[in-house]
Amino acid sequence: QKEVEQNSGPLSVPEGAIASLNCTYSDRGSQSFFWYRQYSGKSPELIMFIYSNGDKEDGRFTAQLNKASQYVSLLIRDSQPSDSATYLCAVNFNDYKLSFGAGTTVTVRA
């Protein structure tokens, strides 16, 4: 079974610090990688996607991809209490669907 693995956390960081989230995936053929944010009791929302090796920055968020190591990460800089949520890593294994990791719960301490 094709898998997406994340550390479940919780990850607790002080306000203003960098939160670092990691994700590994099993299928070397995967081309697209996504990070979703899910607040408690709510549905997920897409915050980042990345296709190419290296870094992709969007505001306070940076996604990093290393296909050789089958590893994708998300950095949240200047963490805010509003960033407290569960972050889901998702990977496409074919053209039609995504597979999701279990999520990492982040708590930002004021």
Next chain:
Amino acid sequence: DGGITQSPKYLFRKEGQNVTLSCEQNLNHDAMYWYRQDPGQGLRLIYYSQIVNDFQKGDIAEGYSVSREKKESFPLTVTSAQKNPTAFYLCASSIPGRVARTGELFFGEGSRLTVL
């Protein structure tokens, strides 16, 4: 406003009963999906449909059934054969093929099913 509407938001079921969760979208998307989420776990795909009158099993289809008679609607029935149905159910839609490139899945607000 375009979007996905799931109902009911909360549902309680006695063991042995079938229940149907509704999912309606007015985004004109061909592709629709049902996911299940358990505490501390990610989303697991139950069924998906790329076009009207066609649907495919996902990773955990046992004990569930779906239909896709209209483009706008993709109801999920949780049957009595599903041994542990208590979970948060999410319906989503997308433009076919686009989700693999952009991750653009439009989610409903979810239905929380509790078996008593």
